[in-house]
Amino acid sequence: MTSKSDERHFELSINGNRHRVTDSYPGESLLTVLRDRLGLTGSKGACEEGECGSCSVLLDGNLVCSCLVLAASVTNCSVVTVEGLGGSTDVQTAFVESGAIQCGFCSPGLIMAATNLLERTPEPTVDEIREGLAGNLCRCTGYGRIIDAVQVVVQQRKNGRS
Amino acid sequence: MSDLDIRESVINGGLGQSPVRPDGVAKAEGSYEFSSDLSADNMLIGKTLRSPHQHARIIRIDTSDASAMTGVHRIITAEDVPGKATYGLIASDQPVFASDVVRYIGEPVAAVVADDEEICSRALEAIVVEYEPLTPLIDARLALDTDTPPIHPDGNVIREQNVICGDTTVIGDIVVEDHYTIGMQDQAFLGLESALAIPDADGAGVECHVATQWLHEDLGQVAACLDLPESSVRLVLGGVGGAFGGREDISLQVHVCLLALATGRPVKMHYSRSESFLGHVHRHPAQIWMRHHATKEGKLVKVEAEFVFDGGAYASTSSAVLVNAVTHAQGPYRCENAEVRGVAVRTNNLPCGAMRGFGVVQACFAHERQMDLLAHACGLDPIEIRRRNAMSTGDKLITGQVVESVAPVLQIIEGLERMPFPDDGNDVETHPYHRPGGAGNTTRASDVRRGVGYGVAIKNLMYSEAFDDYSTARCTLRDGVVTLKFATAEVGQGFITIAPQIARTTLGLEDVALESIDTGVGSAGSTSASRQTWMSGGAVEAACLKVRQLIFEHVASSTGSDPFALVIEGDSIVNTATGERQLMSEVVKGLEFDEEVEFRHRPTVPLDENGQGACHTAFAFVGHRAIVDVDVELGLVRVVEVSTVQDVGRALNPLSVTGQIEGGIAQGLGLALMEEIVQQDGRIMNPSFTDYLIPTIADMPPVVAELIEIPDPQAPMGAKGVGEPPTISSTPAIIAAIQDAVNQFGAGRSHLTRVPIRPSDITEALNSTRRD
Numbered sequence: 001m002t003s004k005s006d007e008r009h010f011e012l013s014i015n016g017n018r019h020r021v022t023d024s025y026p027g028e029s030l031l032t033v034l035r036d037r038l039g040l041t042g043s044k045g046a047c048e049e050g051e052c053g054s055c056s057v058l059l060d061g062n063l064v065c066s067c068l069v070l071a072a073s074v075t076n077c078s079v080v081t082v083e084g085l086g087g088s089t090d091v092q093t094a095f096v097e098s099g100a101i102q103c104g105f106c107s108p109g110l111i112m113a114a115t116n117l118l119e120r121t122p123e124p125t126v127d128e129i130r131e132g133l134a135g136n137l138c139r140c141t142g143y144g145r146i147i148d149a150v151q152v153v154v155q156q157r158k159n160g161r162s
Numbered sequence: 163m164s165d166l167d168i169r170e171s172v173i174n175g176g177l178g179q180s181p182v183r184p185d186g187v188a189k190a191e192g193s194y195e196f197s198s199d200l201s202a203d204n205m206l207i208g209k210t211l212r213s214p215h216q217h218a219r220i221i222r223i224d225t226s227d228a229s230a231m232t233g234v235h236r237i238i239t240a241e242d243v244p245g246k247a248t249y250g251l252i253a254s255d256q257p258v259f260a261s262d263v264v265r266y267i268g269e270p271v272a273a274v275v276a277d278d279e280e281i282c283s284r285a286l287e288a289i290v291v292e293y294e295p296l297t298p299l300i301d302a303r304l305a306l307d308t309d310t311p312p313i314h315p316d317g318n319v320i321r322e323q324n325v326i327c328g329d330t331t332v333i334g335d336i337v338v339e340d341h342y343t344i345g346m347q348d349q350a351f352l353g354l355e356s357a358l359a360i361p362d363a364d365g366a367g368v369e370c371h372v373a374t375q376w377l378h379e380d381l382g383q384v385a386a387c388l389d390l391p392e393s394s395v396r397l398v399l400g401g402v403g404g405a406f407g408g409r410e411d412i413s414l415q416v417h418v419c420l421l422a423l424a425t426g427r428p429v430k431m432h433y434s435r436s437e438s439f440l441g442h443v444h445r446h447p448a449q450i451w452m453r454h455h456a457t458k459e460g461k462l463v464k465v466e467a468e469f470v471f472d473g474g475a476y477a478s479t480s481s482a483v484l485v486n487a488v489t490h491a492q493g494p495y496r497c498e499n500a501e502v503r504g505v506a507v508r509t510n511n512l513p514c515g516a517m518r519g520f521g522v523v524q525a526c527f528a529h530e531r532q533m534d535l536l537a538h539a540c541g542l543d544p545i546e547i548r549r550r551n552a553m554s555t556g557d558k559l560i561t562g563q564v565v566e567s568v569a570p571v572l573q574i575i576e577g578l579e580r581m582p583f584p585d586d587g588n589d590v591e592t593h594p595y596h597r598p599g600g601a602g603n604t605t606r607a608s609d610v611r612r613g614v615g616y617g618v619a620i621k622n623l624m625y626s627e628a629f630d631d632y633s634t635a636r637c638t639l640r641d642g643v644v645t646l647k648f649a650t651a652e653v654g655q656g657f658i659t660i661a662p663q664i665a666r667t668t669l670g671l672e673d674v675a676l677e678s679i680d681t682g683v684g685s686a687g688s689t690s691a692s693r694q695t696w697m698s699g700g701a702v703e704a705a706c707l708k709v710r711q712l713i714f715e716h717v718a719s720s721t722g723s724d725p726f727a728l729v730i731e732g733d734s735i736v737n738t739a740t741g742e743r744q745l746m747s748e749v750v751k752g753l754e755f756d757e758e759v760e761f762r763h764r765p766t767v768p769l770d771e772n773g774q775g776a777c778h779t780a781f782a783f784v785g786h787r788a789i790v791d792v793d794v795e796l797g798l799v800r801v802v803e804v805s806t807v808q809d810v811g812r813a814l815n816p817l818s819v820t821g822q823i824e825g826g827i828a829q830g831l832g833l834a835l836m837e838e839i840v841q842q843d844g845r846i847m848n849p850s851f852t853d854y855l856i857p858t859i860a861d862m863p864p865v866v867a868e869l870i871e872i873p874d875p876q877a878p879m880g881a882k883g884v885g886e887p888p889t890i891s892s893t894p895a896i897i898a899a900i901q902d903a904v905n906q907f908g909a910g911r912s913h914l915t916r917v918p919i920r921p922s923d924i925t926e927a928l929n930s931t932r933r934d
Contacts, residue, residue, distance in 0.1 A: 025280055041199040042192020046352040046403075047435045051851035054352060082192035096186035099817040102825065103654025104189030105352040105403030111190060127595055134860040137851065139352050139404050140654045142824030143859040145817075 010075050014040065015084030024071060031055040033071035034081060042082040042108050046137070053136030056109035057081045063116040065135075082108035090153050091115050098149035102140035110136045114150050123154055173732045175674075176667035177879065180817035183659050184676065185652075197373035197400025198356040202428035205358070206235055208421045209282035209431065210414070211272040211289055212440060213264035216298035216510040216844030217313060220262060220291060223272065228288035233281035236424045237289065239272045243420065245389030249412050251379065251515070255316055256476040258387050258416050264293070265313055265475035266510055267844045268440030275421040275429050298510035298844060302449065302472035305507035313475070313508055320473050320506040321481035325488045325773030327560045328499030334455025334463045338535040342452065342528040343916040345838035346472075347445035347829075349517050350856050353403010355413045355441050356432035359422035367394030368419045373402040375409045375651045378685035387416045388423065395419070399679040405653035406829070407516030408442040410690055411478050439849040443478045443515030444839060446471040446506070448487070448524040454532045455499075460540040462497045462551050465560070467528070469504035471514070471521075478515030480506040485627060486521030488773060492560050493529035494571045494620040494783055495551035500560040502773065510844055516690055518829060518889045522621050527917055530617045530894035534901065535913060544616045544898065545579045553620070561769065563776040567882070568872045570809050571618065574785040577807035577868050578616060581787055584803045584864075598791050598798035600860065609795040611906045612802070615898025617891030618785040622778040623883040624693040627768045631693070631779070634684030635701035636758040637665065637709045642750055644669055644706070647677040650686035650698040655885060656818040657694050661702050663814060664879070668706035669713075670730040670746035684760060692782065692883025695814065700878035701761035708757035717749060764876070780876060783809040784887035786827070786895035789863075792903035794928050797921025799835055799900055804892060805866040811874040811882035819884050824865045826888025828857045833889075834896035835861075838918050893917055904928055 008026060012019050012033070024037050031048070034040040034057075043066055044054035050065040057066045058080040066081075085092060091114050094100070101107045110133060117124060117132035124132060129150050138146065175181040188194035225237040240247065240261035247261070248254045260269050274285040304310050305318040312318050357372035367390060374380050377397045385395045402409070414431045422429040433441050448471050455464040469487050473480035488504040517523075537547035552571035558564050586596075597605040625631040636647040644665045652658045662674035686698050710730065717735065718725035727739040736743045767775045789802040804827050813819045829837075836855040840847040848854045873880020897914050904911050904927050912927040 035199075039201075041195070044196070044352070044403075045198075046354060047851040049435075049850060049852055052352060085191070087187070087191040087193075092187075092190040095190050096182050099180070099821050101183060101186050101189050102656065102821055103351070103353060103402060103404040104185065104194055105196060107189050108192040127593075130860045131595075131601075134858045137352065137856060137858060139350055139406070139829075139856060140825045141821055142826070142828035142857075142865065143862045144824040144865055145821060146859065 010072050012071065012075060012079060013077065014079045015081060021071065028071050030066040030069040030071045030074060034066060040081055040083055044105055044108060046105065051137065053113060054106050054109040056112040056136065058112060058116060063113055082112055085115065089115065090156055091118065094149040094152040098152055099145040100141060100149040106136060106138040110138065110146060118153060122157065173666050173670060174672055175663060177663050177814050179663065180815050181659060181663065183656060185658065195401050196353050196403050197371060198354060198432050200358040200371055200400055200430065202358060202360055205428040205430055206275045206277065206425060207279050207282055208273055208275045208418055208429045209279065209286055210270050210417060211286045213260060213267060213269040213271055215264055215293050215295055216267050217296040218264050218293035219296060220260060220264065221294055222292040224290040225272065228274065228285040231281065231285050231288060233277040234285045235275045236421065237272055237274045237285065238420055238424060242424065243387055246386040249383040249387055249416065250477055251411055251479050252481055253316065253477040255314065266512055268512065269475065270417065273417045273421060275425055300509060300511065300844065302470050302507050302509055305509055306505060313510060318508045320477050320508060321484050322505045323484055323488050323769060323773060324504065325491065325500055325502040325560050327562065327774065330499060330501040332455060332464045332499050335458045336456045336536065336539045337453060338532060338539050339451065339453035340531065340535065340913055340915050342450040342531060344448040344524045344527055345918055346447040346514065347517060347833050347837050348439060348839055348854060349406035349408030349442065350854065351404030351406055351408055354433045354435060354438050357400065357414055357418045358428060358430045359418040360428045361422045361426055365423065365426055368422055369396040369398060370415060370419050371398045371400040372415055373400045373409060375405045375653060375690055376688035377649050377651060377681050379688065380412060380415050381681050383412050384415050384419055388419055397681045399651055402651060402653040405689060406518045407520065407690060410516045410688055411443050413441045435851060436849040439839065439846050443513045445517035446473065446480065446483055446514040446524065450524060450528040452528045452532050454536050456536055456540060458540065460536065460542050460547050460550050462495055464499040465492050465497050465502065467491045467502045471506040472509050472511055473506045474509060474511045474513035476513045478513050480514065482626065483521035485769065485777065486622060487525045489561050489777060490522045490525045490620060491529060493526060494553050494618050496553045496557055497560060502560065511841060518826065519886050520691065522619065523890050523893065526617065526619045526890045527894045530891060531897065531913065531915060534898050545575060548575050548616065548618055561777060562774045563778060565781055566876065567781040568809065568811065568874045569781065569783060570870050570872060571783050573870055574618060574783055574807045574809065578785045578787045578805065581805040581866060584789065596800065598793040598800040599796065605793040605796060605798060609793050610791050611794060611903040613790050613792060613899040613901065613903030615788050615895050615902055616785065617895035617898065619783065619887060619891035621692065621782050621887050621890055623696060623782055624691055624763050624779040626766055626777045626779065628766055631687055631697065632760050632762045633686040633697040633701040634758065634760050635698060635705045636683055636756065637705035638756045639709050639750060640754050642671065642673060642747055644671050644674045645677060646674065646702060647683045648686050648698055648702065649679060649681060649683050650694055651689040652679060653689050655689065655694065655822065656815065657698060659818060660695065660699060660814050664699055664702045665706050668703055669710055670733050670735060671750065672733065692886045695881050695883055696877055697761060697763065699881065701759055703878050704759040704761050705757050708759060709755045712755045713750060713753060716753060782882040782887050784891055786892045788895040788899040790896060790899040790903060792900055792924065794904060794907060794924065797924035801831055801863045801896060803863045803866065806888065807868045807870060808884065808887055809870045809882065810884050811877050812871050812880035813869055814879060814881050819869065820867060822884045823867050823888045826885065827865055827892045828862050830889045830892030831862065831896060832857050833917050834893045834919065836918055900924060
């Protein structure tokens with residue numbers, strides 16, 4: 001028989017690891033649990049209503065705003081956060097080298113979105129890049145270098161560097 | 163060989179190159195710690211109670227129920243502020259907590275510290291504050307009325323400043339005038355306000371990790387409110403998620419330190435997006451009237467203007483913003499006669515202060531709309547009217563100040579004229595995605611007109627009016643490694659990238675480390691006013707030059723050579739007398755030097771009552787050309803392309819310059835088309851990113867940028883500030899382009915006078931005729 005507090009325990013699968021969440025309020029978003037309960041602060045919160053995309057993660061391979069996902073509802077899903085990318089993917093490197101990062105607050109979310117876009121559409125047109133990243137706000141760069149970074153990755157992958 | 167040539171010789175990661183940001187990888191992998199990511203053992207959470215009234219007297223605050231709640235540690239109000247009760251950047255007029263009167267919706271009244279955020283929220287709801295509502299002062303023009311009761315002990319007028327010069331009785335052959343409105347823009351940095359305060363073990367001091375633009379200014383204000391000596395308060399830069407002026411004023415710094423000292427435990431505060439709209443100052447909404455006089459040939463003879471800036475409830479930097487506006491009223495054009503009047507007032511609206519462009523954004527929108535009116539009245543095109551009036555180095559401004567900066571205005575205008583037009587075959591016919599309003603496909607191609615518009619601007623750099631503006635840097639050489647220490651706030655602009663570049667080029671050493679950015683060294687001044695490359699860059703260069711001199715003297719004495727014959731070339735030291743050359747990394751082995759420098763720009767003077775005086779330090783110039791497609795039926799706009807020519811002096815890091823240009827244009831586009839804090843009875847109607855729109859990647863067009871690189875003799879390394887100019891004239895260029903599209907439906911359409919422009923402004927312009 002489980003106690004009342006035990007009922008509020010749940011497990012999440014994040015970046016291939018099972019994490020036990022024990023001290024969460026019912027109704028907490030996946031973003032809050034990632035950041036405040038599990039210390040995975042790579043996902044950022046800038047609006048908490050699904051407008052800015054700073055909290056983007058992959059949920060069973062789909063790009064979602066983690067601020068809009070009820071944490072306790074995704075115990076059976078695989079969550080990939082920016083920490084799960086490994087740190088030096090071609091997308092991450094291209095963002096750094098192309099000048100796509102200034103303050104960097106939007107970068108984890110944009111990198112998740114760009115990673116996901118290139119999985120779905122390996123050779124996107126500029127319009128498709130704009131459409132694919134339109135859910136992620138950046139206040140510093142004006143987006144020009146972000147488009148450039150994505151195009152760099154496309155070119156590198158075509159040339160066999162990935 | 164000149165010094166400049168030497169600087170341009172090659173060392174990896176030196177000036178003129180674009181090395182990657184030192185924090186880039188950490189930011190890309192999510193391990194970079196923004197202030198909101200900080201935590202500490204035993205940490206509590208703080209939250210602010212804010213006024214629901216625009217103007218009200220506080221009758222009673224009862225915190226007893228809230229204090230008794232489980233998990234609540236302390237609740238503090240004005241009574242708990244041990245030191246100075248107020249703070250402020252220029253005038254100390256803003257209460258840490260309101261005690262007797264609240265003056266805007268959102269003003270802090272109390273703060274709670276509890277085990278977690280949820281308990282904080284519940285405690286805030288349990289605090290009882292009894293208010294007696296007072297009549298709010300909403301209209302900035304009413305604030306000028308002597309019958310209007312003052313809403314603050316300092317009165318309703320924050321500053322009046324006129325600029326009167328030449329013969330104000332002159333009347334031009336051609337006279338054009340209009341009234342202009344600029345809405346309240348938000349900085350909308352993504353990284354919300356946050357800070358972590360850690361009390362000293364003995365309770366006698368506090369360390370505050372905070373996202374700010376100016377650590378030392380915060381330090382002075384915070385220590386005064388805490389009634390602690392500055393030596394007992396340490397400020398450390400927490401990772402800053404953008405700033406754009408919105409972090410120049412205190413927000414939660416005093417509150418979080420008070421809570422940490424009150425509980426003896428680390429306390430973190432962080433704002434939500436809706437609270438952020440209340441928690442920092444905004445771009446001033448402005449009402450501007452301008453009348454331009456010109457000869458028949460379109461030569462400006464007089465500018466008349468009146469500015470009314472709504473400063474909101476507290477002064478912040480309103481007085482300096484106003485000075486920028488009135489002193490830039492002529493734009494980058496020669497004009498001998500002027501009568502400019504300006505006032506910044508208090509109202510019970512949201513406090514306003516610094517945002518990228520700082521008063522010049524408002525002035526430029528008005529003067530550039532005027533130049534287009536003038537062009538039309540003179541029968542000239544927008545390029546020609548600007549060419550005929552372009553100022554250049556040596557010209558006298560309406561303040562009497564001579565422009566000593568390189569002033570390539572004519573090159574900018576002619577550069578814009580030469581820019582090719584995009585070859586997209588006017589593809590609204592074929593690609594619904596490219597129609598105004600996007601892929602929603604409501605726009606009919608037949609309703610779309612393409613317009614082209616121009617904007618040109620002058621912007622002051624650094625602080626003005628006799629402010630003691632300086633920056634401090636320390637350069638330490640040890641074990642062949644150069645270590646730099648400064649308190650320059652890195653807010654995303656990339657000073658931490660160019661500081662090592664400066665050191666590498668100056669010293670010929672590649673290995674440069676940066677120390678923590680905190681108050682453990684002298685002030686760097688604020689990361690604002692496009693000033694850090696000049697000021698902190700100048701300080702870093704000066705500190706490195708001192709170390710270089712010591713190295714030269716050591717080499718000279720140990721080899722019996724002339725220290726004045728030694729130069730750095732790339733990664734080597736070269737004796738120009740003998741041609742002897744040695745790797746710097748070899749030369750500095752075993753040498754240790756440590757030099758600290760305070761760098762100042764030349765002094766400026768305050769304006770006199772007629773607005774005369776060399777009040778500004780230096781100037782940069784920029785121009786924009788916007789191409790837009792407008793659905794005149796629906797009033798929708800798509801910006802097709804923005805081209806720009808910018809006077810940068812010298813691009814120390816070309817990729818960073820590009821980033822500033824593109825990012826600045828995005829904010830200019832935002833002000834032109836979508837960004838406005840809408841207040842109704844002092845309440846923000848759109849305090850979220852759902853309703854306060856900033857440009858997305860789908861809104862931002864390609865930017866074509868051309869840099870004018872004429873090193874400015876007064877600027878360290880020849881480099882001018884580049885951050886603000888892109889934001890300034892991009893806005894009027896876009897509005898001018900919309901006007902051009904509207905005018906294609908026939909002559910006599912109304913002049914567009916408001917930003918952000920709303921769909922109804924466009925459709926109304928089409929359906930009405932000019933007033934004059």
